[in-house]
Amino acid sequence: MAHRTELERLLAATLEPSRFKDYGPNGLQVEGREQIGRLICGVTASLALIDAAIEARADAILVHHGLFWRGQDGQVVGWMKQRLSRLLSHDINLFAYHLPLDAHPELGNNAQLALHLGWQADGRFGEQDLGSIGELPASFADLPSLTHHLEERLGRATVQAVGDGRPLRRVAWCTGGAQGYFEAAIAAGADVFITGEISEPQAHYAAETGVAFIAAGHHATERYGVQALGRHVAQALGLDYQFIDIPNPA
Amino acid sequence: MAHRTELERLLAATLEPSRFKDYGPNGLQVEGREQIGRLICGVTASLALIDAAIEARADAILVHHGLFWRGQDGQVVGWMKQRLSRLLSHDINLFAYHLPLDAHPELGNNAQLALHLGWQADGRFGEQDLGSIGELPASFADLPSLTHHLEERLGRATVQAVGDGRPLRRVAWCTGGAQGYFEAAIAAGADVFITGEISEPQAHYAAETGVAFIAAGHHATERYGVQALGRHVAQALGLDYQFIDIPNPA
Amino acid sequence: MAHRTELERLLAATLEPSRFKDYGPNGLQVEGREQIGRLICGVTASLALIDAAIEARADAILVHHGLFWRGQDGQVVGWMKQRLSRLLSHDINLFAYHLPLDAHPELGNNAQLALHLGWQADGRFGEQDLGSIGELPASFADLPSLTHHLEERLGRATVQAVGDGRPLRRVAWCTGGAQGYFEAAIAAGADVFITGEISEPQAHYAAETGVAFIAAGHHATERYGVQALGRHVAQALGLDYQFIDIPNPA
Amino acid sequence: MAHRTELERLLAATLEPSRFKDYGPNGLQVEGREQIGRLICGVTASLALIDAAIEARADAILVHHGLFWRGQDGQVVGWMKQRLSRLLSHDINLFAYHLPLDAHPELGNNAQLALHLGWQADGRFGEQDLGSIGELPASFADLPSLTHHLEERLGRATVQAVGDGRPLRRVAWCTGGAQGYFEAAIAAGADVFITGEISEPQAHYAAETGVAFIAAGHHATERYGVQALGRHVAQALGLDYQFIDIPNPA
Amino acid sequence: MAHRTELERLLAATLEPSRFKDYGPNGLQVEGREQIGRLICGVTASLALIDAAIEARADAILVHHGLFWRGQDGQVVGWMKQRLSRLLSHDINLFAYHLPLDAHPELGNNAQLALHLGWQADGRFGEQDLGSIGELPASFADLPSLTHHLEERLGRATVQAVGDGRPLRRVAWCTGGAQGYFEAAIAAGADVFITGEISEPQAHYAAETGVAFIAAGHHATERYGVQALGRHVAQALGLDYQFIDIPNPA
Amino acid sequence: MAHRTELERLLAATLEPSRFKDYGPNGLQVEGREQIGRLICGVTASLALIDAAIEARADAILVHHGLFWRGQDGQVVGWMKQRLSRLLSHDINLFAYHLPLDAHPELGNNAQLALHLGWQADGRFGEQDLGSIGELPASFADLPSLTHHLEERLGRATVQAVGDGRPLRRVAWCTGGAQGYFEAAIAAGADVFITGEISEPQAHYAAETGVAFIAAGHHATERYGVQALGRHVAQALGLDYQFIDIPNPA
Known part of the structure; x- marks a missing residue:
């Protein structure tokens, strides 16, 4: 009480x-x-x-x-x-x-999503430092594995993923509707960016930069x-x- | 219904x-x-x-x-x-x-206050034409008479009035907290401006321009x-x- | 030339x-x-x-x-x-x-999408009048039929649709990323709103107002x-x- | 010189x-x-x-x-x-x-008004920390006493006071036309708020929250x-x- | 009087x-x-x-x-x-x-400067339609002649002129410090633009577009x-x- | 490489x-x-x-x-x-x-221009501290000498200089199109202000304050x-x- x-x-x-x-x-x-x-x-x-x-x-x-x-x-x-x-x-x-x-270093959506997915941040990027970036564990170091892992851990069937198959080492993420942070994630050195939603431009940016983009669900990533x-x-x-x-x- | x-x-x-x-x-x-x-x-x-x-x-x-x-x-x-x-x-x-x-030409606060007080507008002034101006009936053509008339018609004892005693011919008014319209009323040719509230500067403007200012109550003027x-x-x-x-x- | x-x-x-x-x-x-x-x-x-x-x-x-x-x-x-x-x-x-x-009354995205889908606008709504609204043909007057029709005509497998099964008479639409127009569409009297993308709040609004929401693809609706x-x-x-x-x- | x-x-x-x-x-x-x-x-x-x-x-x-x-x-x-x-x-x-x-901790209007009235600030509140708050001496711990004290010390007959008679312990004040700070004063825990002017909403807020409001004069409080x-x-x-x-x- | x-x-x-x-x-x-x-x-x-x-x-x-x-x-x-x-x-x-x-069609700076220089506007361009454009009389249809004419008519020795020698047919002008209108003048079809001042970028634009630029004096053009x-x-x-x-x- | x-x-x-x-x-x-x-x-x-x-x-x-x-x-x-x-x-x-x-204390335009001209800053002024100010060497302590020095060192024939002949002790400067800093330079105690360009008002300010103004070329001062x-x-x-x-x- x-x-x-x-x-x-x-x-x-x-x-x-x-x-x-x-x-x-x-x-x-x-x-x-x-x-x-x-x-x-x-x-x-x-x-x-x-x-x-x-x-x-x-x-x-x-x-x-x-x-x-x-x-x-x-x-x-x-x-x-x-x-x-x-x-x-x-x-x-x-x-x-x-x-x-979103931003709290331990209790926040980004920190907790990483904990839930099995990695952690070693850097921040983007406006108000809301984006997180870190090393991707070797077991999800390609888009199909990472996508499968996300579907399994988030309990959500359709995860939109756009990429060209190259190996993934650095993962950037920002929960919710953070598709607008994709370019900042690319500039920060990400190989793949995970957020909740995708809009029209991101599929093109992924194709043109080779950095993969995953939309795992606004709700699903912010729980x-x-x-x-x-x-x-x-x-x-x-x-x-x-x-x-x-x-x-x- | x-x-x-x-x-x-x-x-x-x-x-x-x-x-x-x-x-x-x-x-x-x-x-x-x-x-x-x-x-x-x-x-x-x-x-x-x-x-x-x-x-x-x-x-x-x-x-x-x-x-x-x-x-x-x-x-x-x-x-x-x-x-x-x-x-x-x-x-x-x-x-x-x-x-x-405030602004409706027949049902509005300014139009109805004038009706209630016994005069009517022949012009408008100020932002969005929210201020009204017109001829003051001869029976209230000085500050004490006008103040007394307002107290009687609005049923409100204390009406703040600042002026220097000169005869009043043109009356401008804007109901509520329109003290910031006083200078526009002066520029529009008013001899006296009636609104609901007074703030610190208006007493000085009245003293310095000779245009009288009456604060008759925010609530009282907007009923x-x-x-x-x-x-x-x-x-x-x-x-x-x-x-x-x-x-x-x- | x-x-x-x-x-x-x-x-x-x-x-x-x-x-x-x-x-x-x-x-x-x-x-x-x-x-x-x-x-x-x-x-x-x-x-x-x-x-x-x-x-x-x-x-x-x-x-x-x-x-x-x-x-x-x-x-x-x-x-x-x-x-x-x-x-x-x-x-x-x-x-x-x-x-x-988007807005041209004959050549625009909204007009052409409607032509392609088999209906036409009888009104406009929202900022800069960018949204269109009209009568839904009787053959698509429920969410499953309409969804099926969209998938067929737009040649796109996954169309996200949220609704509660009530009959649909008035359809509002705005191509692309116009999910933010959903509330204006509801106020304009729509039974269902079609746009390209969905974000987190729209699913709740659909559930709470009973107005159906369909995300048929940003790209798919703007071709x-x-x-x-x-x-x-x-x-x-x-x-x-x-x-x-x-x-x-x- | x-x-x-x-x-x-x-x-x-x-x-x-x-x-x-x-x-x-x-x-x-x-x-x-x-x-x-x-x-x-x-x-x-x-x-x-x-x-x-x-x-x-x-x-x-x-x-x-x-x-x-x-x-x-x-x-x-x-x-x-x-x-x-x-x-x-x-x-x-x-x-x-x-x-x-207004804000200087010793020479400012708020500090000097308190000195003149017989109390002092132990906290600040509101935008740019312009509001002051402190303990009210026991001798003015009700609205009639406080009002009387203000009239006497400020040498000003009509002080507008709105309250419901409950005992007053914490006093907040901000000299001049600070009626817009009333809600911040309430949130800061005041039992009574003293400023120079009153506008239409404050009388209702006082009635509804039980926090008293005193308008002691813009000029009178800023001398x-x-x-x-x-x-x-x-x-x-x-x-x-x-x-x-x-x-x-x- | x-x-x-x-x-x-x-x-x-x-x-x-x-x-x-x-x-x-x-x-x-x-x-x-x-x-x-x-x-x-x-x-x-x-x-x-x-x-x-x-x-x-x-x-x-x-x-x-x-x-x-x-x-x-x-x-x-x-x-x-x-x-x-x-x-x-x-x-x-x-x-x-x-x-x-500046803008008055007969008494304005642009109209009067043209009258003084011997031509007149047949069009307008730029923000608030402040720029004027017209046919240059054949006698000043090259940069040296035009510059000489300006120096003579404006009674001012140094007129900065940048151009590449091509013949001039359409003249645009805007008196005073209107160097920022040079690009709008180019878009409007000018062969030469006359204003009062020059800043760093205009010399480059003139060189790169072939449209001549003349700074004839802020004061000199606005008299x-x-x-x-x-x-x-x-x-x-x-x-x-x-x-x-x-x-x-x- | x-x-x-x-x-x-x-x-x-x-x-x-x-x-x-x-x-x-x-x-x-x-x-x-x-x-x-x-x-x-x-x-x-x-x-x-x-x-x-x-x-x-x-x-x-x-x-x-x-x-x-x-x-x-x-x-x-x-x-x-x-x-x-x-x-x-x-x-x-x-x-x-x-x-x-412009602003770097050693490599910047202001610092390097001063080095090139033979003096150095002992203070800063103006927005974002972009202006520099210092002592003028005795050998250029009047407008003709300073102007001649500038023409020689900058290799540029026409330098516009406005002043009334009084001795110069404090020099303020800001390279490029910084004529708008002239008033801040005056307030900072300059006897002469050097920048790249001049606009209409500065000649009057120089005449009225007695502080000299030199326009030495936008390009010339920023090399x-x-x-x-x-x-x-x-x-x-x-x-x-x-x-x-x-x-x-x-």
Whole structure:
């Protein structure tokens, strides 16, 4: 059991959100009850996650993708109305951390994805140092092996991979929709870049530079940081903790 | 009885919000039930107004000052949480119109304040033509008479007035917190400028230019437009209609 | 045979690029030889397309995705160096038209995709009116039929589709990477929205609003406008014309 | 007697204006004679202050509110012409310091107001750390007592105060037109916030959060910093010094 | 004799300054006496011009280059102090018109320069249509003849000219510091571009494109518009009028 | 002989371009062959320099003014097409360093110009500390002597100099088109300011402040930094090195 502000302070001390220029507010996004005993974690504050958290008797939800983003005008209509009214009528707190959760050197999405996949970073690249780069273990040193490994470890059938078959030594990665970091990954010396999504230009860049590109799923690559963070704070404050995975094809 | 979108369309057709560059979204700010029979109007979507509207069994609230403004980051905490959860749990629609409601030539705050005070505009000035200017009736052609008239008509004891006693012929006005329009009013030929609030510089400008400045209350000057608009749309759509005034010292 | 400036003038007169706020320069992006007899069209000015055009003895290439985009700093290194030096050493002109080619009411990507799929627009929505909306023919009025139809007509196996099985009457579409237009499509009354790519949030919006979302491929949906435009100008100026399709998994 | 640049250097060394993002230039705003023997201080460079300073045979005027603010276009007409020509024709220097004078930990408006009212800051909050917060002495620990104390100490009859009667322990304050800092003061744990002006929203926030709000006058709260600064530099450089108070209802 | 606002209205009606996006305020920049009998025109509101105007007993000065430009912070020190105090102490009005005076089709700098040089515009080019283009009379259809003609007509010894000797048919021009328009002039079909100043890149562009570039002096090319405008308004309002030329090597 | 990336790393380590806010990309602007044996330096990447470098069998060109600047849209037409295709068809690397090369304390344009002219900086001023200031040797302590010295040392006949004959003790300078730094130089205590170009306002400022202004040529003042840098990196990496001077009247 912990007071809401105690949890908020621990999250802020852990992730240092003020160091980041982000696309939305990091921290408490929707205020719920003061005492928190049960913490539910998930990737995105979707209605499905909120409903599952209600079902699980959550006092607070901790996510990577919250409700509010720069450019929204605030209107509470449609899906936003549904999500907000469900949270408010059940008095559940919503905490969201975006880039600070991608970047944390131990609990972050990039660090945890690497841990899950069996390698680790020895460098950083790109804006706000959000990209990670490291040595690829010899057992996945070609595109088919690496792709197979990803499908197996992420439990996701279709992984888009573009490459020309050359051996892979340096792997760069950035979870989520980081396809725009591909060129920075190439400049940083990657042989292959792994992220969640692919857009139109990346297939051409891969073909033309010989650096392989793998789109392993936005959701699939961003499930690990919030679990590590949730476990960490739950343990520190003596909270019940559960991760709920809402499948997402993207 | 009207469908929510019918009311929204009528409001948009009347006020043409897309013609304005505004500080927040004009239109449906919080989505409530689909069928609207009872419309409550007020100046500001404060908790007190929302609670009074719940008491009055409102299906929709129509205000001049809504909940969302440019620069907010979206967080639903503190007073915002209270206002939003009250609206959502009672499934009440919130419609807000800001500058379009100040500026409407018949139903707007400026036009209705003038009607209430006994004069009318023959010109416009300032950014987006939000300021109005006209002839002051001879019976209020000096600062004490005009101040007394305002106190009487607005039902508000303390009206701040700064001037040097010269006769007043041209009156400029802009409801609410339009103290920054004082210099444009002077350039437009005003002898006196009426708005809701005063800040530090205006007293000096009044003293130095001889143009009188009256701060008659932000709330006090902005109660008329929303009433006219509310009556207008309620009549057109056959809705119950009520204006609820929440006193505000500012 | 036409002079380069004659072709440029016809393209500008047809597409009126100055009416658009775009992400890169529309028009002649790389200057080649003055006399143009053979025009090659393609979706993207990738190295593969450029090499195929050289093979085909092109005098000019016309594409939807050119080489230059806002935010680039101009450096001619890596893939950019390869593409540019290939174009320059073969003295081939590169013409690129982005949003003006999406939006043209007859030759544009949206219009041509609809023609190819068997329906047509009766309205527009979204920023710069780039989205199209219309009635879906009864034969594709459910998600499985529509998905099957798209796979067949676009010749592309995997089409991501998210929906809940309700009947579809109004279809909105915008070719390419227009997933960010999904909410505008919902507001415009669509039952299903078709674009090229999907990102993380759209699956949730589809689940929560009941409006279906189909990602049919960025490349797959943007192959039709440039063909129509190419045929149109080639015919007008008496040029040889050929469309070269470079497959792209995205 | 001191040279103009000697005074300017001492002011800059004391207030470190380059550390602030401000709304106008801090430092020498209007150049007058080189030798300065007599320094007049005031809140605002109004015509009344300038005329009083001429009367008092000033060589330099030091103010909190100077003549130039971001967004002005430079035109020297109306009141600006009067103020400038009076200064220039009497060859009087005008020095102005805005936010650096609010924020100085000993000589600043916030620090001096607290000294004058009988308490002191133990923390800071808000943008550029401009807000101060501290313990309220037990003798003013309720709104009526605090209001009475303010009226007495500031010598100003009407102080607007909004609150619900609960006991007050933590006081936050920021002199001048800092009503926009109210929410940051609430988040910082204040029981009451004191500033110079009130606008429409603050009365509602006070009612809804239970945190009291006091508008004690923009001018009334900003008279103390410039006096402390003036005395400090006058003493250091051996100048004659006088503070001239020009009353302002706002 | 005319009232200051009468002159201001005539100037605004003639030049329509609100149609331009400019670098400083167009219109009355410094307010002087109300009655204007004697109008002095010049290129720049320099101290030398102001002193000459005082000598000539000016009531108003009309210039192309005023005192205030975007990016200044308002400080009245150094040369600005000298100019402003001279104007204010002699109660002289300063009117300044920048781009509207370059662009006016009859009285503007471009139109008047062409008249003075013996040709006229048949087209416009560049941002805000500020550049002019036309046929060069046969007698100056080569660079040495044109340069000689310019030196003779502008009364200025050194005119920088860069070109390769080819015959000149189309001349583009834009008075003042318009070297940045050279590329637009080339795109518009010019054989030679005349402006006031040259910077480092233009010599290379001239050498590489074969389009000649002539820097005939910023001051030298901008003396004609203000004379035409001054004569025009002086005649309309019955004012004394005189142009005073302050030599400038740039 | 050095690899391209070795040269790039040495240049970056020497000049630290990431410390500057610049108008274009510093570093490798056009990628050529990997092995570099022969380095040609010049002021500007003009076609004349590129052709001379081809003639001299350059592997890389190092310049102060590269090809790409903020505000360009990327189009490769006209002179840009000529320069780029010449570089690319000869596989020559282009390295460009702008402000970092002006500012380097030993190899930079300002430092090297001073060395060439016989004095040195003891201070810095202006944006990004780009301006230098120091004591003028007694032998050039008046404008005619200094002008004569500049003409002799820079080998350039016409140097524009504006001043009133007073003795000169402090000299400020900033190479190239830094006329906009004149006021900062005056504020920094200069008696004379030397830069490459003059625009219309500087002649007036010089006349009104008594601080002399010398325009010694943009090209003429910026020839020294790139030579020092070129020699430095050529020596460090064992490259052939040559400076090629392309005359420029500006």
